[in-house]
Amino acid sequence: MEDAMTRTDAGPELATELPDEVSTPRDAATDSAKLEVDAAWLGEYLLGRWAEERKASRALASKPEFQFVGDLSLAEHRERVLAQLRLLVENDAVHRAFPVRFGGGDNHGGNIAAFEELVLADPSLQIKSGVQWGLFAAAILHLGTEEHHERFLPGALSLEVPGAFAMTETGHGSDVASAATTATFDEDADEWVIHTPFRAAWKDYLGNAALHGKAAVVFAQLITKGVNYGVHAFYVPIRDADGAFLPGVGGEDDGLKGGLNGIDNGRLHFDHVRVPRTNLLDRYGHVDPDGEYSSPIASPGRRFFTMLGTLVQGRVSLDGASTLASKLALHIAITYGSQRRQFTAGTSDEEVLLDYQRHQRRLLPRLAQTYAMSFAHEEFLDLFDQVFSGASDTPSSREDLETIAAALKPLSTWAALDILQEAREALGGSGFLAENRLTQLRADLDVYATFEGDNNVLLQLVAKRLLTDYARKFAKADAGALAQYVAGQVGEAAVNRTGLRQLAQTVADFGSTARSVGFVRDEDSQRQLLTDRVHTAVAELAAKLRPASKLSAVDAAALFNRYQNDLITTARAHGELLQWEAFTRALAQVPEGDTRQVLTWLRDLFGLGLIEKDLAWYLVHGRLSGKRAEAITAYIDDRLLPRIREHALSLVAAFGLTPELVRAPNASGNEQRRQDEARAYYATLRASGEAPVDEKALKAAKR
Amino acid sequence: MEDAMTRTDAGPELATELPDEVSTPRDAATDSAKLEVDAAWLGEYLLGRWAEERKASRALASKPEFQFVGDLSLAEHRERVLAQLRLLVENDAVHRAFPVRFGGGDNHGGNIAAFEELVLADPSLQIKSGVQWGLFAAAILHLGTEEHHERFLPGALSLEVPGAFAMTETGHGSDVASAATTATFDEDADEWVIHTPFRAAWKDYLGNAALHGKAAVVFAQLITKGVNYGVHAFYVPIRDADGAFLPGVGGEDDGLKGGLNGIDNGRLHFDHVRVPRTNLLDRYGHVDPDGEYSSPIASPGRRFFTMLGTLVQGRVSLDGASTLASKLALHIAITYGSQRRQFTAGTSDEEVLLDYQRHQRRLLPRLAQTYAMSFAHEEFLDLFDQVFSGASDTPSSREDLETIAAALKPLSTWAALDILQEAREALGGSGFLAENRLTQLRADLDVYATFEGDNNVLLQLVAKRLLTDYARKFAKADAGALAQYVAGQVGEAAVNRTGLRQLAQTVADFGSTARSVGFVRDEDSQRQLLTDRVHTAVAELAAKLRPASKLSAVDAAALFNRYQNDLITTARAHGELLQWEAFTRALAQVPEGDTRQVLTWLRDLFGLGLIEKDLAWYLVHGRLSGKRAEAITAYIDDRLLPRIREHALSLVAAFGLTPELVRAPNASGNEQRRQDEARAYYATLRASGEAPVDEKALKAAKR
Structure with a gap:
């Protein structure tokens, strides 16, 4: 497998991999604009x-x-x-x-x-x-x-x-x-x-x-x-x-x-x-x-x-509330970003903020993340209900519930703070006004990161569970088998059992899939990369921590401490995988059609965004070549962002947040009215023939 | 050069590269503890x-x-x-x-x-x-x-x-x-x-x-x-x-x-x-x-x-105020983290938070960043004074001042928000209490990111300047010369002229330096990597944007927009390089001795932290091998964090923040008093022979 995916395996350029694709972000947007998201249907689906x-x-x-x-x-x-x-x-x-x-x-x-x-x-x-x-x-x-x-x-x-x-x-x-x-x-x-x-x-x-x-x-x-x-x-x-x-x-x-x-x-x-x-x-x-x-x-x-x-419901509800606050923040920022204009881009008209690539980069991956959080929360809540209603109340399901709570609550509470802040900055000065709500929500949700279990502590619980599961799986394996695993052999022996469902898929023929056409946008490839990320990190950590059993308590603690940061980042990657899987399962239930197509792009943006964020890991471990890595970023910039941008308003409309729930003046349409008034004023002025001449034009004329 | 630093050039393991080094984080800490930082001297030095x-x-x-x-x-x-x-x-x-x-x-x-x-x-x-x-x-x-x-x-x-x-x-x-x-x-x-x-x-x-x-x-x-x-x-x-x-x-x-x-x-x-x-x-x-x-x-x-x-002073002062708020936040969090104990690590005593690797990872790189911000701000303020006092008021120095303001203000205002938040979380629930000041400071400084120039807009100004400088430099170069440059040839032709001083150092024989012993901790290597990061990105962007001159205004704008995110991340890397250079220049003025040694580790933590944060770029561009990349992380974890942890209190003491300026109860020593009281209580209880027996011990005894 190492041979199939070494770092020098550059692979073909994306352009030749995707011959059927449009060629510029604008073309991608134009094609995407022909689709129509059924926001009403999607809204009900999200309510769950x-x-x-x-x-x-x-x-x-x-x-x-x-x-x-x-x-x-x-x-x-x-x-x-x-x-x-x-x-x-x-x-x-x-x-x-x-x-x-x-x-x-x-x-x-x-x-x-x-x-x-x-x-x-x-x-x-x-x-x-x-x-x-x-x-x-x-x-x-x-x-x-x-x-x-x-x-x-x-x-x-x-x-x-x-x-x-x-x-x-x-x-x-x-x-x-x-x-x-x-x-x-x-x-x-x-x-x-x-x-x-x-x-x-x-x-x-x-x-x-x-x-x-x-x-x-x-x-x-x-x-x-x-x-x-x-x-x-x-x-x-x-x-x-x-x-x-x-x-x-x-x-x-x-x-x-x-x-x-x-x-x-x-x-x-x-x-x-x-x-x-x-x-x-x-x-x-x-x-x-x-x-x-x-x-x-x-x-x-x-x-x-x-x-x-028995008190896990605190974590469940923080996960859900954080997801809701993120939806509200994105509703506000994307509405405003679709109306606000600033600076010109080649024409006399000022550009709409959301047409800027940077603005898309700031808001659309967070929109994808929020959908992932929403679908993951729905499954989490369902499992909670099964346990607490007694429908499926076993020690094992309780343990799974605990682990999922410990994985998802940190991710969503941190994400909400990040999303609220990005939304606030995306509103500029108006985002700092209390009336637009983002600052107060962020101030309130701040403590979600440390109450009902400090996020860093919870992620260590997740890591502990991942290691325990790994140890159970390999209790009888000899050191050689372990070493082989650590060397990067991710076969059918998927160790990660702590999913929203058991992750039983076979991670088969990793190399050849990775070589296939359209690699970067392929669901199975995303799954394999994200799963392998978690499995390999767990196996590596298990090997590094293996000597602990022969050490004194103090030395063993020091060894664990040496890898504490890795443990937490691995737990985080596990939580992200849970979110990606939940998104993917939810996607599978969406009827064929435009809405499904757009949600597929959104899921791809989430999955590829996770890989992009953790790119160094994939490169160091030979899971992606430098060329493939660049192709992922290019695919996000050239295809996914412009496509999703066309449906950004529909995707936030599906959150179903009525004006009474939003209550932010700058998401009310008032910016659109201001822009319309300003543009009408200048149009009238130009038509009147009384508009002042620009000094630069005057200088040019005098020459 | 590409040959010398390809991604398959794994290089020797760090352990063999650094034979004179201690072998565990605890040993590194023990050795470091023998040094003494002169906080009083350093305090005056920081005041500038x-x-x-x-x-x-x-x-x-x-x-x-x-x-x-x-x-x-x-x-x-x-x-x-x-x-x-x-x-x-x-x-x-x-x-x-x-x-x-x-x-x-x-x-x-x-x-x-x-x-x-x-x-x-x-x-x-x-x-x-x-x-x-x-x-x-x-x-x-x-x-x-x-x-x-x-x-x-x-x-x-x-x-x-x-x-x-x-x-x-x-x-x-x-x-x-x-x-x-x-x-x-x-x-x-x-x-x-x-x-x-x-x-x-x-x-x-x-x-x-x-x-x-x-x-x-x-x-x-x-x-x-x-x-x-x-x-x-x-x-x-x-x-x-x-x-x-x-x-x-x-x-x-x-x-x-x-x-x-x-x-x-x-x-x-x-x-x-x-x-x-x-x-x-x-x-x-x-x-x-x-x-x-x-x-x-x-x-x-x-x-x-x-x-x-003429109004640049707003940006100067936000840069300085953000640095000060970061110092205050770290004073509070590091003081508390040095007193607070939680969970045990192999002994019956609970562990001090700052002895946990994760806690070090959360606070110490931000401490290094704050020192970099502080030294960069001092140079920035000096240049501002030269321009505004008339001592050196030329169009060129004014242009440099503008660019540096546009590069540093975004970095430090965002850093302050990040540092205040991490400090608040590092205090747990007590960080959310207004009395410990972190939440209010964060709320107040929030708007620094968008006023006096939106951070994202400012960074685009920096990128524009970098591209302009590049174009000036290569105005007469033919396409072949440019292509060669873009291919990664970073020779003496350093294009980056917008530094706190002109970056005139020769980037010589990159490959052989990179191969040398102690590569990861070497100042010149850090400079070369960080400088090359900016130069290469600018050259790549210039090549990608080159067709714009032949396009219509609308198409040219679309091309620029396609790379807007890259432009901003490149500008950010440039700002980070300015900070690293300022730190390095400030370090050169510190007399030989313990303080200089500790500050050198701190500068290394800042520099290597920047490289680690941007690792995917270095890997994709063949500037670091996977092994070298891992060696950097290991060097941070095994050496730099445990060494600097020993002096963390001295390094914040040098900020010179008296109790009247800090005013946070949990940085006043009250946590230490509470810990001492609790430990004394348990010691007395154990000595009395009346301590209740633990159920687990009882069960073990009954078996």
């Missing part, structure tokens, strides 16, 4: 399985009372969002995921779908409602038993008891297992003693903690009879009816934040606060009146991850 | 030529009354910053650049140095004072004559007349030449008639326009006797003593923005507003009472660029 729930939530988000307004004080914004939560309750918008007897529908996927759409109204509303019902109430539901549901869920659901989700501590964020708050069982009193031993153990960054919370689900080390059984969740009242802290409870306001200021984040600490034994949410760990601990899950490690796994 | 002005400005920025406070309403923040401007006047902090007779010192470099330091207090203060004295008053100074100085400067300097700089229009930002506002001369009245013909011609985003401005320097098309002489500047009163618009003047408030809300940005429009003939700031274009136009610069194009060139 939970279209009804999404539409219901968008109807709420379209109402001014749910929407962000600027220039509120911290206190005013917090009050406004609290009132919006009450409105959600009044609108029966918060119960979907809960049991029927509490007014819910056991509809887990639909609940998240509806919830994430609230980001279009105000991310503070999305996140504060997420704290109340997606974390606080959900912890009661998933970590508690029926007795807890009866006692605590009604108040949580009705918002009679606003609650904090007290997991993170000042000293421990993503490393939940090391939380330092203790819950020690007092047999005599049949009570838990919740205690904060030092400042770093204060619970921190908790929504509802600064002001509105009446209770908290507190994560603490469960200690009984002198044994620490690890982190468990306890229901702890924190404030009385007047809003004063209960005895032993204290706290601080986190104050102003970079965004999400509609949420009253704060700190909590506990000085030997006592709650009844039965306030332990004990689905996964129970303590008898005599202090004996029992659990349905014997392994402390597996128990911990099972408990945390 | 205008150290006194910087210190004076930092003293002001250290006072609470100049500093940003959170949770102010829009109105309150605007009033606060206006009051701060008055305080600056009282502190004699605004006159430095102005003539002695107005209380100034004709100190152009020192003025900018002092002014940009204000970003440490509040970017709104920096920018609003920039509007008043760096744009409004500076336009009077540079575009007006002595008569204007006498009439208008005293009020502008004293802040008796807050002024707007009315250049940008809603419809035209970076394309100033196309501004649509007109100033038509009325001979009978001896007056200018300032007029806004349509909505897109409203002046927009102007500081001081919404509220405080009493006058404006308005840029408008100068029309007299039926001839349009292009954009000129006019002094136009806009509000009366009570703050009401004068007759014919109207406007709107731009409202809330993504940041910089201490500045009252707004819109202005003019309905046949009359000002005396003498209100034309007529240093570069004069109109007689009989309406005859005259100018010391005959060429309309050169006249326009000369007038705009």
Whole structure:
């Protein structure tokens, strides 16, 4: 295989590879313009399985009372969002995921779908409602038993008891297992003693903690009879009816934040606060009146991850909300870019921004990425629903769900920040005005990159899983077989089992496919390159880390640390592959026709864009020749960008974002009106014969 | 040369190339720890030529009354910053650049140095004072004559007349030449008639326009006797003593923005507003009472660029302020990263964040970049001072200054956003708290990427200059010579003449240098690779764009557009080379010793980081083999990061940012105190014998 794809295998030029192709970007655009995207159909397709729930939530988000307004004080914004939560309750918008007897529908996927759409109204509303019902109430539901549901869920659901989700501590964020708050069982009193031993153990960054919370689900080390059984969740009242802290409870306001200021984040600490034994949410760990601990899950490690796994919906919803914010940003920037004109390009008319190659390069690959995120999220949400509805709730499917969450949440939350920023810059100065929304959305979504699991930490979880799968696969392989694999042999032994589906395709005859005509635009070639990227990197890392098993703990840690960056970039490549596969599967369901053709170009732009971004890897590993690499870039510039540009407005129209959801003046058509007025003015002036002569023309005439 | 550096020339492994080197990252760190950086000396060195002005400005920025406070309403923040401007006047902090007779010192470099330091207090203060004295008053100074100085400067300097700089229009930002506002001369009245013909011609985003401005320097098309002489500047009163618009003047408030809300940005429009003939700031274009136009610069194009060139200081100061904000961000993140512990790495102790490779990869290359930005800015400011003081004011030096401004301002403004964001994420949830300052700074600096010239537009100016220089150089060369050049022949004919100094070094015997021992860490090799990157890209682009001269205007524009992205990435590479050269020149002035050794590693990290970022280009063009490429990454990971990590705190200490300037609780040592307290607690607990037994240990014991 190395022979077939060495770096000196330059291959034919793209022009001769694609004889049936048009020859200039303008020709590509002209041909593409003959196609018509069915934006209405595509819009429904994008809404996916939970279209009804999404539409219901968008109807709420379209109402001014749910929407962000600027220039509120911290206190005013917090009050406004609290009132919006009450409105959600009044609108029966918060119960979907809960049991029927509490007014819910056991509809887990639909609940998240509806919830994430609230980001279009105000991310503070999305996140504060997420704290109340997606974390606080959900912890009661998933970590508690029926007795807890009866006692605590009604108040949580009705918002009679606003609650904090007290997991993170000042000293421990993503490393939940090391939380330092203790819950020690007092047999005599049949009570838990919740205690904060030092400042770093204060619970921190908790929504509802600064002001509105009446209770908290507190994560603490469960200690009984002198044994620490690890982190468990306890229901702890924190404030009385007047809003004063209960005895032993204290706290601080986190104050102003970079965004999400509609949420009253704060700190909590506990000085030997006592709650009844039965306030332990004990689905996964129970303590008898005599202090004996029992659990349905014997392994402390597996128990911990099972408990945390019930809270994966936070990551699901951030992935979805980030995708929605990206859609909104691109709707705004592409609308404006299709109307705004600046500088001339060979004629007296100024050029539309989106006709500039650079502007296409800035926005269209991000449009392709957003489609990939959207299709990947739909599959992710479906798997989440299967697990949480019980339709397919196995340890293996839960583990897959965790891994996919850890792979997709970092990619989409980072992508949203990048896309919001590029959109803001693409609007120039007007992008910096609050009225065009991009800056505020970016400020709010900033923290998505580090909460619900720091992105860099999550990607390491993915890498760990990739290595584990690899090790399982090759447990019986000898060193020689491994070395051969590492040398680049990517045969049928696809190691990557952590896909949205199992990646079972054979990576066959890599070399000859790569040589074929039309290589760069071929779906199978994209798949092979992207898959091989992940497989080979995993195999290389496994080989490099193999000595760790024979080293001391400290030396093994140092060895892992030496490759930490590679581990994370490999996990990222894996996540990108998941997105590409989801896009490709979604594409396969689109009926033959113009829409499918345009979406195929968009998928190709996503896939080839990933390869282009990681080009050095493919070159160093001999997977692409320099000529082929250049052909990919030329294909993007000459074909894909001009073709997709023709349909950019249709592709954002399919996001279905109505004016009430967009609310950005510069995506309203006002720029088009300004341009039309200006052009009409100059046309009239020229026709009048009274236009001033240009000095340059005058000089030329005098010569 | 191609032969010497083909992609199949793998070269020896790094390990054998560097036999005298230590063998693991830990060894590299241990050896490096023996060195000591002289942070005090380095601090003075970084302060540079205008150290006194910087210190004076930092003293002001250290006072609470100049500093940003959170949770102010829009109105309150605007009033606060206006009051701060008055305080600056009282502190004699605004006159430095102005003539002695107005209380100034004709100190152009020192003025900018002092002014940009204000970003440490509040970017709104920096920018609003920039509007008043760096744009409004500076336009009077540079575009007006002595008569204007006498009439208008005293009020502008004293802040008796807050002024707007009315250049940008809603419809035209970076394309100033196309501004649509007109100033038509009325001979009978001896007056200018300032007029806004349509909505897109409203002046927009102007500081001081919404509220405080009493006058404006308005840029408008100068029309007299039926001839349009292009954009000129006019002094136009806009509000009366009570703050009401004068007759014919109207406007709107731009409202809330993504940041910089201490500045009252707004819109202005003019309905046949009359000002005396003498209100034309007529240093570069004069109109007689009989309406005859005259100018010391005959060429309309050169006249326009000369007038705009007098305002380059905006770009200089954004470059400096971005560098300072980057220093502050890294001070905060590296301080915190040196104290914060999370997860264990083979011992019972948790690991310090900055000992993780990923954390080093996130922060240390950005530290190197910030040093490069700092040294490049110092040279840039020096050239600015030479031009504006008249010490070296030639058309050529002005042209160089413009090009360097257009190259450096995009790089540093984008870098600041990237660095502020990475620092914010490196602080986890605490980075999102306003008290740690990173989110607010990022929000404020966001607009730096698009004002004072959109970054993408500026980089195209740089590319244009590179191509022009190339064309001049090869004006007499035949096609064969060009083709040979394009094929990769980088000999003595260095085309890149737009450096901070002329890049006159001979790029000699590229191949044999590349083969030598220690290739990857060699200064000359870095220079050759980085220089060749720019030269070759320019030559390739020149060849691709060569047919344009024979095409119609429309087809030529389409051809340029096809390579617009390449033009911009080439300009970016040129800017990076300027930064690398400035770093290298600054390094040459550092006395032999430990500090120089550590700075050399830092410069290498910057240079090799640039090569790594652009690796695909070097591979595709056969400038590096795959093995060499991998050796660069390994050298960064095994040597440079662990070595520099040992001195990271000293390297940020040299930024000289005192607690009053930093003002971020999590860079104050509080994290260290929390860590110490937590560790002491656990040590005491273990010593007491009363620590709970871990469940896992218990299970192991029971087996």
